Amino acid sequence: MNFPKELKYTKSHEWVKIEGDIATEGISDFAQEELSDIVYLELPEVGTKVETGKAFGTIEAVKAVSDLVAAVSGEIVEVNEELVNAPETINNDPYGAGWIIKVKMSNPDEANSLLSAEEYEKFVQEEH
Amino acid sequence: MAKKTPYYDKHVALGGHIVNFGGFLMPTQYKSVIEETKRVRATVGVFDVSHMGEIEVTGPDALRFISRITVNDPSKLSLNQVQYSAMCYNDGGIVDDLLVYRLKKRYLLVVNASNTDKDFKWIKYNVKENVTVKNISNDIAQLAIQGPDAEKVMQKLTDIDLSKIKFYWAREGKVADIDTVISRTGYTGEDGFEVYFNKTYADKMWDAVFDAGKEFDIEPIALGARDTLRLEMYYRLYGNDIDGTTTPAEGDLMWITRLNKTEFNGREVIIKQKLEGVKRKLTPFELLDKGIPRHGYDIKDDKGNTIGHVTSGTLSPMVERGIGCGYVEPEFSKLDSEFFIDARGRLLKAKVVEAPFYKHGTHK
Numbered sequence: 186m187n188f189p190k191e192l193k194y195t196k197s198h199e200w201v202k203i204e205g206d207i208a209t210e211g212i213s214d215f216a217q218e219e220l221s222d223i224v225y226l227e228l229p230e231v232g233t234k235v236e237t238g239k240a241f242g243t244i245e246a247v248k249a250v251s252d253l254v255a256a257v258s259g260e261i262v263e264v265n266e267e268l269v270n271a272p273e274t275i276n277n278d279p280y281g282a283g284w285i286i287k288v289k290m291s292n293p294d295e296a297n298s299l300l301s302a303e304e305y306e307k308f309v310q311e312e313h
Numbered sequence: 314m315a316k317k318t319p320y321y322d323k324h325v326a327l328g329g330h331i332v333n334f335g336g337f338l339m340p341t342q343y344k345s346v347i348e349e350t351k352r353v354r355a356t357v358g359v360f361d362v363s364h365m366g367e368i369e370v371t372g373p374d375a376l377r378f379i380s381r382i383t384v385n386d387p388s389k390l391s392l393n394q395v396q397y398s399a400m401c402y403n404d405g406g407i408v409d410d411l412l413v414y415r416l417k418k419r420y421l422l423v424v425n426a427s428n429t430d431k432d433f434k435w436i437k438y439n440v441k442e443n444v445t446v447k448n449i450s451n452d453i454a455q456l457a458i459q460g461p462d463a464e465k466v467m468q469k470l471t472d473i474d475l476s477k478i479k480f481y482w483a484r485e486g487k488v489a490d491i492d493t494v495i496s497r498t499g500y501t502g503e504d505g506f507e508v509y510f511n512k513t514y515a516d517k518m519w520d521a522v523f524d525a526g527k528e529f530d531i532e533p534i535a536l537g538a539r540d541t542l543r544l545e546m547y548y549r550l551y552g553n554d555i556d557g558t559t560t561p562a563e564g565d566l567m568w569i570t571r572l573n574k575t576e577f578n579g580r581e582v583i584i585k586q587k588l589e590g591v592k593r594k595l596t597p598f599e600l601l602d603k604g605i606p607r608h609g610y611d612i613k614d615d616k617g618n619t620i621g622h623v624t625s626g627t628l629s630p631m632v633e634r635g636i637g638c639g640y641v642e643p644e645f646s647k648l649d650s651e652f653f654i655d656a657r658g659r660l661l662k663a664k665v666v667e668a669p670f671y672k673h674g675t676h677k
Contacts (some may be wrong), residue, residue, distance in 0.1 A: 221330075221342060221345055221346065222345050222346050222347050224605070224628050225604065225605065227601060227659075243657070245538070245604070245605050245628075246343075247346045247541065247605075247627060247628050247630070248341065248346060248537050248627075250605065250607060250656075250657070273584075301349060
């Protein structure tokens with residue numbers, strides 16, 4: 186299992202990459218493996234406001250449906266439209282082509298309370 | 314504490330995602346539910362189903378006894394024939410669905426894993442005839458070898474002429490030099506066999522089957538794919554689609570219920586329901602909208618009234634659409650009726666279709 190060092194993580198298994206005031210969010214390698222066979226995504230439109238800890242969409246795998254939870258607050262500036270026709274991209278490349286949304290952060294300080302790669306890896310091991 | 318089948322270590326070594334299923338630690342998937350489903354439909358796959366329960370019935374009144382506790386008619390069984398049936402409580406609620414094997418010296422009842430103890434108690438409680446019942450589940454391992462190439466694989470391992478075993482028939486004999494009961498049965502809609510043997514030989518049987526299947530890309534298949542395969546065929550899952558609160562009339566199982574038998578548990582209630590009609594009926598549907606129906610979702614009419622609930626649902630890897638079944642009021646259970654599945658607030662349009670959902674199964 187892969188936990189890239191340069192990313193931040195949530196306990197609901199999302200990852201975030203911070204570049205300036207833009208946060209790119211996806212789901213972790215652990216999450217995609219647990220879900221497996223991702224078949225549908227329900228995603229919000231550009232311009233939608235999201236709030237830390239609140240669901241902004243859903244992800245459906247053959248065996249389960251799960252909320253997508255915002256890691257940071259702000260406004261969605263880009264949605265990965267490629268995923269609509271190829272949701273399995275998340276299974277194949279969760280940290281790359283499988284990114285889900287980009288958010289312009291309204292409160293960049295929130296990023297400080299996210300988990301580091303080490304903390305997230307430990308969390309995953311303790312949970313499972 | 315959760316039990317393990319003799320193949321538990323294999324499931325772990327193969328990278329299976331292990332969950333507690335009906336009291337057993339079992340894999341839900343090895344690689345992918347979709348890939349495993351397609352493997353069984355394309356060539357052949359192997360399921361560890363050692364968690365299933367086996368109950369032996371012997372004695373001079375065995376046939377009469379089984380006839381009284383099941384809804385189908387075991388007197389129709391020839392030697393080595395198998396029958397799908399169900400046991401009911403006196404109020405018509407289903408205790409379990411099961412297979413009845415008529416073998417040389419005994420009848421064998423094959424029941425759902427999580428129900429084995431409950432079933433065995435219920436069966437013993439019902440005995441008034443001269444019979445002996447024995448729960449042999451802990452001694453028996455079972456593999457299901459399923460798929461269009463299953464016969465070619467298994468024929469390498471036995472002198473029994475498998476081409477002579479018809480669908481829902483069995484034989485007792487050696488497979489891989491191990492004493493077995495082998496039947497042409499399964500839970501997938503594909504051709505295939507289920508093999509019962511003493512668990513001492515679990516590893517030997519597994520290795521023999523996988524060696525024989527190598528040329529057909531044989532793979533282990535876990536419970537996730539077992540569920541999509543069975544639902545594509547609209548085979549019931551006890552605990553989801555049928556249970557102690559639903560009758561064979563409600564559960565769309567009248568095709569295995571023989572009301573012309575003079576006595577069996579639940580008969581009066583089922584006859585009354587047949588005459589007066591049921592208030593709800595298990596109904597197979599396909600989604601017209603994109604999405605996946607799931608166990609527990611409400612079913613609604615076009616005015617938003619709840620008319621039932623989903624008992625099983627998935628994305629069918631073969632039909633490539635959301636499929637499922639659920640209990641609805643009888644007026645909505647007719648072919649082509651339309652209703653909505655409430656998927657966490659999103660209303661997905663669904664239509665009643667003719668089962669099975671997957672029409673190209675190779676079962677004989």
